[in-house]
Amino acid sequence: MATERSAAMIARRRFLWLAGAALAGSTHGVAQAAASAAVRAGAEGLFRVEAAKVPPEELRRVFAKANLGELQQELLRVLNVPPPGAPIRLVIGADATAHRKTVSQLRVATPYRRALYVRDRGQAVVLSYLHDELALDLRHEGTHALLHADQPALPLWLDEGIASYFQEPAPLRPAGGIHHDPLLRDLRGGRMTTLAELEQRSGLSDLTARDYRFAWAWTHYLLHGPHAATRTLWCRLEAGRRRQAIEPLALTLPREIPQPEAALRRHFLQEWPQRLEQAARFSSVRAG
Numbered sequence: 001m002a003t004e005r006s007a008a009m010i011a012r013r014r015f016l017w018l019a020g021a022a023l024a025g026s027t028h029g030v031a032q033a034a035a036s037a038a039v040r041a042g043a044e045g046l047f048r049v050e051a052a053k054v055p056p057e058e059l060r061r062v063f064a065k066a067n068l069g070e071l072q073q074e075l076l077r078v079l080n081v082p083p084p085g086a087p088i089r090l091v092i093g094a095d096a097t098a099h100r101k102t103v104s105q106l107r108v109a110t111p112y113r114r115a116l117y118v119r120d121r122g123q124a125v126v127l128s129y130l131h132d133e134l135a136l137d138l139r140h141e142g143t144h145a146l147l148h149a150d151q152p153a154l155p156l157w158l159d160e161g162i163a164s165y166f167q168e169p170a171p172l173r174p175a176g177g178i179h180h181d182p183l184l185r186d187l188r189g190g191r192m193t194t195l196a197e198l199e200q201r202s203g204l205s206d207l208t209a210r211d212y213r214f215a216w217a218w219t220h221y222l223l224h225g226p227h228a229a230t231r232t233l234w235c236r237l238e239a240g241r242r243r244q245a246i247e248p249l250a251l252t253l254p255r256e257i258p259q260p261e262a263a264l265r266r267h268f269l270q271e272w273p274q275r276l277e278q279a280a281r282f283s284s285v286r287a288g
């Protein structure tokens with residue numbers, strides 16, 4: 001999620017630190033070149049990697065798994081999000097200590113996270129470090145960075161909902177991901193977070209784990225529910241793209257979908273599982 005830029009002096013110190021790291025040794029130079037090549041191969045130079053002291057084979061493995069080129073193509077195909085006008089910097093630390101140091105040098109205003117999207121002097125920057133879930137984090141934060149280049153005033157819940165949807169590897173996105181099973185437990189237990197409630201959240205510290213889950217759930221419904229729901233999302237994004245007046249989806253969706261909370265519940269508990277089952281049957285018939 002975007003945060004305020006750092007002061008000029010801090011930014012300069014960070015630049016010098018990164019520049020120093022870039023010159024620190026041949027291992028880093030090789031690693032950076034390998035990572036840049038891995039990203040360029042899939043993402044046409046949309047991302048620029050700075051990865052001090054990270055082994056090149058690890059970077060290649062992570063970027064092959066993250067598949068950021070596919071992510072950018074999917075954001076274009078599904079939501080009409082164009083490629084950004086300038087490359088997005090990916091600053092990957094060798095470990096959590098290096099990451100914390102970069103985060104503190106940038107004076108990131110949001111609570112510390114293992115991965116962050118920030119803007120620094122107008123440039124999109126994703127910060128993280130080498131860890132087991134780095135590929136997922138790069139897709140999540142990379143989605144924020146690509147979205148923000150297109151959508152200057154996205155509500156927090158929709159920003160997080162779209163990032164949570166696209167953070168999963170492509171084959172898992174329609175069927176679920178990390179939020180799916182806890183969400184089903186919420187819905188079966190009668191728990192619901194409405195769009196109107198999500199629209200009230202204005203800072204990352206306002207978002208609970210359940211808010212993230214329902215932000216993902218509403219996004220999934222808008223993408224995979226009835227065409228009227230998808231059209232409402234597209235219209236919202238197009239209005240943002242054209243800098244037009246924007247009405248919250250909490251107001252526009254009920255005009256198209258009466259009782260959207262009931263529709264969301266039906267989507268996850270009945271309609272979507274049936275569609276997945278039909279798709280599985282269809283593919284097994286084709287395979288047979």
Ligand SMILES: [Zn+2]
Nearest residue numbers: 001140160163
């Ligand atoms: Zn996020």
